[in-house]
Amino acid sequence: MQFVDEFRDKQLVHNVLDEIRRTVTRPWVIMEICGGQTHAFLHYGLDQMLPPEIELVHGPGCPVCVTSLELIDRALAIAARPDVIFTSFGDMLRVPGSTGDLFSARAAGAQVRVVYSPLDAVKIAAENPDKEVVFFAIGFETTGPVNAMSVIQAQAMGLKNFSVLVSQVCVPPAMHAILSSPLNRVQGFLAAGHVSTVMGYWEYPPITEQYKIPIVVTGFEPLDLMQGILLTVRQLEKGTHEVQNAYPRAVTYEGNKAAQAILQKVYESCDRNWRGIGKIPMSGWKLRDAYRDFDAEKRFKVSDIKTKESEICISGLILQGLKKPPECPAFGMLCTPQNPLGATMVSSEGACAAYYRYGRTA
Amino acid sequence: MSNQEYPTMEGPVCPVPLAHQERIVMGHGSGGRMTQQLFERVFKPAFDNPALGQENDYAAITLPSPAKLTGKLSVSTDCHIVSPLFFPGGDIGRLAVCGTVNDMCMSGAQPLYLTAGFILEEGLSIETLAQVVQSIKIAAKEAGVQIIAGDTKVVEKGKADGLFITTTGVGWIPAGREIGGANAQTGDVVLISGPVGDHGIAVLSARGELGIETQIESDTAPLNGLIQAVLAAAPHTHVLRDPTRGGLATTLNEIARQSQIGILIEERAIPVSPPVKAACEMLGFDPLYIANEGKVIVITPADEASAALEAMRACKYGKEAMRIGVVADEPKGRVLLKTLIGGNRILDVLAGEILPRIC
Numbered sequence: 001m002q003f004v005d006e007f008r009d010k011q012l013v014h015n016v017l018d019e020i021r022r023t024v025t026r027p028w029v030i031m032e033i034c035g036g037q038t039h040a041f042l043h044y045g046l047d048q049m050l051p052p053e054i055e056l057v058h059g060p061g062c063p064v065c066v067t068s069l070e071l072i073d074r075a076l077a078i079a080a081r082p083d084v085i086f087t088s089f090g091d092m093l094r095v096p097g098s099t100g101d102l103f104s105a106r107a108a109g110a111q112v113r114v115v116y117s118p119l120d121a122v123k124i125a126a127e128n129p130d131k132e133v134v135f136f137a138i139g140f141e142t143t144g145p146v147n148a149m150s151v152i153q154a155q156a157m158g159l160k161n162f163s164v165l166v167s168q169v170c171v172p173p174a175m176h177a178i179l180s181s182p183l184n185r186v187q188g189f190l191a192a193g194h195v196s197t198v199m200g201y202w203e204y205p206p207i208t209e210q211y212k213i214p215i216v217v218t219g220f221e222p223l224d225l226m227q228g229i230l231l232t233v234r235q236l237e238k239g240t241h242e243v244q245n246a247y248p249r250a251v252t253y254e255g256n257k258a259a260q261a262i263l264q265k266v267y268e269s270c271d272r273n274w275r276g277i278g279k280i281p282m283s284g285w286k287l288r289d290a291y292r293d294f295d296a297e298k299r300f301k302v303s304d305i306k307t308k309e310s311e312i313c314i315s316g317l318i319l320q321g322l323k324k325p326p327e328c329p330a331f332g333m334l335c336t337p338q339n340p341l342g343a344t345m346v347s348s349e350g351a352c353a354a355y356y357r358y359g360r361t362a
Numbered sequence: 363m364s365n366q367e368y369p370t371m372e373g374p375v376c377p378v379p380l381a382h383q384e385r386i387v388m389g390h391g392s393g394g395r396m397t398q399q400l401f402e403r404v405f406k407p408a409f410d411n412p413a414l415g416q417e418n419d420y421a422a423i424t425l426p427s428p429a430k431l432t433g434k435l436s437v438s439t440d441c442h443i444v445s446p447l448f449f450p451g452g453d454i455g456r457l458a459v460c461g462t463v464n465d466m467c468m469s470g471a472q473p474l475y476l477t478a479g480f481i482l483e484e485g486l487s488i489e490t491l492a493q494v495v496q497s498i499k500i501a502a503k504e505a506g507v508q509i510i511a512g513d514t515k516v517v518e519k520g521k522a523d524g525l526f527i528t529t530t531g532v533g534w535i536p537a538g539r540e541i542g543g544a545n546a547q548t549g550d551v552v553l554i555s556g557p558v559g560d561h562g563i564a565v566l567s568a569r570g571e572l573g574i575e576t577q578i579e580s581d582t583a584p585l586n587g588l589i590q591a592v593l594a595a596a597p598h599t600h601v602l603r604d605p606t607r608g609g610l611a612t613t614l615n616e617i618a619r620q621s622q623i624g625i626l627i628e629e630r631a632i633p634v635s636p637p638v639k640a641a642c643e644m645l646g647f648d649p650l651y652i653a654n655e656g657k658v659i660v661i662t663p664a665d666e667a668s669a670a671l672e673a674m675r676a677c678k679y680g681k682e683a684m685r686i687g688v689v690a691d692e693p694k695g696r697v698l699l700k701t702l703i704g705g706n707r708i709l710d711v712l713a714g715e716i717l718p719r720i721c
Contacts (some may be wrong), residue, residue, distance in 0.1 A: 001640055011701050045705020116573055116645075222703045359696065359708020 007221030034192035035062030057321030064347035118150035148266035200255025265273035275318030313342030391516030398590030436471035456498035471533030505584035551667035561654035583656030595673035598665035
């Protein structure tokens with residue numbers, strides 16, 4: 001397949017790996033922010049091919065993982081209503097709330113449908129005028145524009161029966177939260193390629209300056225990932241801290257301005273609770289007042305549902321890169337993809353699920 | 363009295379019941395005249411054979427060549443539900459025949475007979491049913507099996523998805539043939555009869571929910587011809603298994619667990635057609651977990667592997683057969699994949715429903 005196979009070329013990947021081996025002289029801790037990158041590392045077995053000096057820690061970049069338990073409980077409450085068709089990305093259905101997941105809600109009679117695009121949810125709303133159609137608008141800057149677009153489209157169509165349960169989060173505040181933690185171990189970042197496709201990388205220079213840490217915008221194919229690591233290691237070895245773009249075929253400095261404009265139009269910044277991490281100030285988006293009629297939390301009055309997280313699960317420490325999945329006593333025993341305790345085991349992009357699926361027990 | 367003409371009255375009568383020849387109604391499952399009419403009209407012409415023609419509640423069959431019957435019977439049942447009922451490359455009828463024929467074949471059996479149970483949803487078009495039955499007829503003929511008994515029930519609208527079919531097969535395992543999931547041995551070679559993932563992606567895209575259009579056709583096919591060819595070429599074959607639900611990865615894991623051996627697979631060698639690969643890339647699926655309905659995994663001693671591979675490639679449904687791996691002592695009960703890049707990873711079973719990834 002063109003534009004994919006080239007970036008999975010074994011020889012090219014090994015050439016970059018050799019260059020990494022020649023460059024590295026001492027231990028470095030590098031975090032890949034994005035869950036898609038975590039999976040790609042493990043899917044291709046790349047993490048095991050890296051020289052032992054390089055330790056990868058897996059960041060909080062899986063939107064399914066970081067959606068707070070409280071919001072999932074609110075989603076379950078809304079989905080259980082007989083007048084509601086609840087729509088969601090597929091991954092979200094398996095995420096456990098405190099009383100079950102959306103799969104069990106569906107088995108109990110709730111109308112829960114998987115959609116591939118929030119615009120499909122708008123279509124369902126238009127086709128079902130006697131039902132309330134709710135879309136679970138989760139995700140980072142990548143899903144933000146299309147989620148926001150669903151609201152704009154519903155408004156343009158005059159739909160009164162469409163609303164969104166918003167759980168939008170942003171990458172840069174999470175990077176700040178990790179880097180400013182006294183326990184932080186991360187010395188270099190692979191920035192998420194897809195997020196940067198939308199947002200560009202103009203948000204990163206202040207972070208490299210403030211924390212003296214290199215950030216390399218990185219793609220998702222094996223060659224992309226190796227190139228990202230190589231550029232990061234080169235900077236670490238030289239002691240520089242710049243923003244570099246190792247994914248120029250998809251990412252520009254400015255990013256996708258049209259998408260950013262849609263985000264600005266529909267959303268404004270707000271504090272968000274991250275599952276396992278807690279509240280990060282101004283780390284997410286909510287609907288602007290002009291769109292408050294589309295806010296499912298208000299429409300269904302679920303804002304007073306408050307929930308505490310599981311006490312056994314260490315997904316918070318994992319999402320911050322402080323622990324590896326096998327260090328959790330529940331990993332693979334009490335907690336498996338069939339019976340996940342925490343969100344990092346639920347999503348196919350979650351670090352625990354990735355470790356479990358690819359048989360990494362140590 | 364006026365001269366007005368009145369219609370001729372034959373005394374008070376009830377209206378004549380409608381024949382209901384367009385759609386299935388509850389009466390078609392009553393066991394009475396309507397059921398009989400449906401049988402006469404739809405099923406009997408398609409499946410005409412002496413056993414079915416007896417019109418008993420059972421089929422009495424004379425086993426072929428009784429003198430040679432010194433092996434074992436292979437019996438297999440499979441329920442078939444698929445939405446939509448018709449998809450590129452097949453339909454629920456072809457699936458219902460091939461699914462059970464293939465399950466029987468995996469013991470090395472020669473499939474002989476099938477029975478078919480139909481659950482029909484009220485409102486199903488009889489034309490649709492007739493098309494499905496025609497497709498069963500064609501697939502059964504291709505597989506060389508007879509449909510010797512069947513049943514039909516009707517459920518209220520909304521209680522089924524058009525049509526469900528359960529088929530049971532009876533086949534013949536010649537004496538001395540020992541094939542099963544627990545028989546894989548260290549040193550054996552693992553073969554696959556062709557590209558994986560076609561069926562699952564064909565059905566998914568036929569549902570029209572993916573927002574993509576593909577040219578991918580389901581691989582639904584009866585494999586008994588191919589399997590007889592493999593066993594003639596590689597008589598000491600240890601394992602035959604069709605990677606249906608859960609895909610290649612899940613099926614290999616079942617074999618590894620049953621045989622308590624390790625299976626080492628070369629990702630590079632696994633055939634996946636470019637359209638399936640592209641659809642999986644876009645949707646966030648892994649083709650190794652997507653269902654197949656016309657593929658078989660063959661695990662055979664190394665010295666017979668080339669002959670088995672050649673035999674497969676000479677068959678209609680095995681032209682793209684590949685050698686994809688070997689059986690080893692370790693890791694016991696697990697499947698290890700050597701990735702495209704040369705790294706290793708454990709290939710696990712499918713956890714639950716296949717869910718598309720968010721980004």
